[in-house]
Amino acid sequence: MPDKKQDLIDQQLQDLNNDGVDRRGFLKCMAWAGTGLVWTMSGGIPVSRAFAKSSGSGKDAGVAADFSFVQISDSHIGFSKPANPDVTATLQVAINKINAMPDKPDFIIHTGDLSQLSKPSEFDTLDQALKGASAKQIHFVPGEHDMLSDNGEQFLERYGKGTKGTGYYSFDHKGVHFIGLVNVANLKAGGMGSLGHEQLEWLEDDLKGRSASTPIVLFAHIPLWTIYPEWGWGTDDSEQALSYVKRFGSVTVLNGHIHQIMQKVEGKVSFHTAMSTAFPQPAPGTAPSAGPMKVPADQLSKVLGITDVNYLVSGRSLAVVDSPLGA
Amino acid sequence: MTQKNMWIAGLAMPAMIAMLLMFAGQRSVAANDQPSAATAAVKIDNFVFGPQTITVPVGATVTWTNSDDIPHTAVSTDGVFKSKVMDTDEKFTYTFTKAGTYPYYCTIHPKMTGKVVVQ
Numbered sequence: 001m002p003d004k005k006q007d008l009i010d011q012q013l014q015d016l017n018n019d020g021v022d023r024r025g026f027l028k029c030m031a032w033a034g035t036g037l038v039w040t041m042s043g044g045i046p047v048s049r050a051f052a053k054s055s056g057s058g059k060d061a062g063v064a065a066d067f068s069f070v071q072i073s074d075s076h077i078g079f080s081k082p083a084n085p086d087v088t089a090t091l092q093v094a095i096n097k098i099n100a101m102p103d104k105p106d107f108i109i110h111t112g113d114l115s116q117l118s119k120p121s122e123f124d125t126l127d128q129a130l131k132g133a134s135a136k137q138i139h140f141v142p143g144e145h146d147m148l149s150d151n152g153e154q155f156l157e158r159y160g161k162g163t164k165g166t167g168y169y170s171f172d173h174k175g176v177h178f179i180g181l182v183n184v185a186n187l188k189a190g191g192m193g194s195l196g197h198e199q200l201e202w203l204e205d206d207l208k209g210r211s212a213s214t215p216i217v218l219f220a221h222i223p224l225w226t227i228y229p230e231w232g233w234g235t236d237d238s239e240q241a242l243s244y245v246k247r248f249g250s251v252t253v254l255n256g257h258i259h260q261i262m263q264k265v266e267g268k269v270s271f272h273t274a275m276s277t278a279f280p281q282p283a284p285g286t287a288p289s290a291g292p293m294k295v296p297a298d299q300l301s302k303v304l305g306i307t308d309v310n311y312l313v314s315g316r317s318l319a320v321v322d323s324p325l326g327a
Numbered sequence: 328m329t330q331k332n333m334w335i336a337g338l339a340m341p342a343m344i345a346m347l348l349m350f351a352g353q354r355s356v357a358a359n360d361q362p363s364a365a366t367a368a369v370k371i372d373n374f375v376f377g378p379q380t381i382t383v384p385v386g387a388t389v390t391w392t393n394s395d396d397i398p399h400t401a402v403s404t405d406g407v408f409k410s411k412v413m414d415t416d417e418k419f420t421y422t423f424t425k426a427g428t429y430p431y432y433c434t435i436h437p438k439m440t441g442k443v444v445v446q
Contacts, residue, residue: 083396145435148435187434190438192437192438291396
């Protein structure tokens with residue numbers, strides 16, 4: 001069975017690489033449950049390879065500045081409905097998976113919805129679990145579930161020390177510029193995610209004067225591209241944010257919120273959403289709503305997962321590898 | 328008995344009569360009302376407020392109930408009312424004392440919008 005699945009993936013990749021998709025074209029809404037995929041950006045053209053064939057690729061360049069980090073998302077600690085009665089256990093599996101990686105990630109990025117209801121006890125449970133991660137540095141951005149009731153004060157107190165405004169910030173790591181954005185605060189009736197004027201101004205300023213050859217990683221909870229407006233899966237003012245990164249040679253956008261893998265490559269910008277560590281959500285428009293999706297118990301670990309991002313200094317490229325919790 | 332106490336007693340009597348009259352008046356108004364008009368329900372199901380527009384008389388109490396597996400809120404766009412976060416099966420009630428149109432939304436999922444029309 002695994003071989004058959006692998007063949008299918010190879011076939012898909014073959015099709016992708018030979019279908020004449022140009023730089024302006026994009027690879028739309030591809031989701032592989034139960035597998036992984038490497039994206040390598042080269043001069044704005046995406047090159048994809050199956051996960052299984054790429055192990056050890058992080059060492060190809062042999063340069064000290066190569067590194068990897070892991071993205072986890074949507075832990076929803078406190079959720080206990082049928083879609084996953086034990087989200088703390090599945091988060092633990094995700095952490096074990098990170099700890100078992102042969103190439104240790106330099107840090108972890110959590111793209112929001114740490115908690116289900118912003119309760120102190122939920123944040124406590126998350127902290128306790130993350131203490132066991134081999135990577136000690138964790139960068140957070142909030143999801144809408146982390147900013148209930150108190151406008152995110154508690155989140156900022158715990159995870160947003162030294163950040164600006166609603167919790168946005170940037171940092172540099174081995175030549176890559178990382179920017180954490182908040183698009184879940186002050187949401188307007190009828191709208192989707194929102195960054196807001198103040199944050200956009202800060203972003204423009206943050207990017208000013210940086211060399212166009214600096215690889216940029218943008219991360220935020222709600223997708224920064226419009227996936228499905230009917231379910232609010234997008235960010236109203238993301239176009240403006242993306243206009244500021246247009247001049248850069250390599251831009252990687254990492255999001256959560258939709259609990260499934262989706263990717264799109266547009267010019268030099270590659271968009272990616274991660275699986276949740278808690279529960280899956282339906283593909284756009286395939287259910288009456290975006291609510292938690294119940295799958296058979298033995299299938300759950302195949303639709304939850306983590307995302308490993310490898311930076312290869314040789315090509316100034318970031319390779320994104322998704323892997324489910326259960327093989 | 329001092330003069331002051333007599334004065335209070337003199338005031339108390341008309342006040343009591345007035346209150347009795349008031350209660351009697353209220354009772355007669357209540358009897359003319361439709362008892363069901365005083366309350367209305369909005370059910371939150373599959374990320375939708377149902378019904379999306381609800382029309383109620385002045386003085387009606389509206390109850391929102393969240394039937395989803397995900398928390399929601401019902402917050403007036405104009406700042407008139409604001410629910411706490413409603414987890415599964417939790418409720419929020421608000422009594423509308425003035426006529427008008429009250430648009431509201433879920434601050435967690437702002438695509439979810441609704442309207443209360445008070446006549």
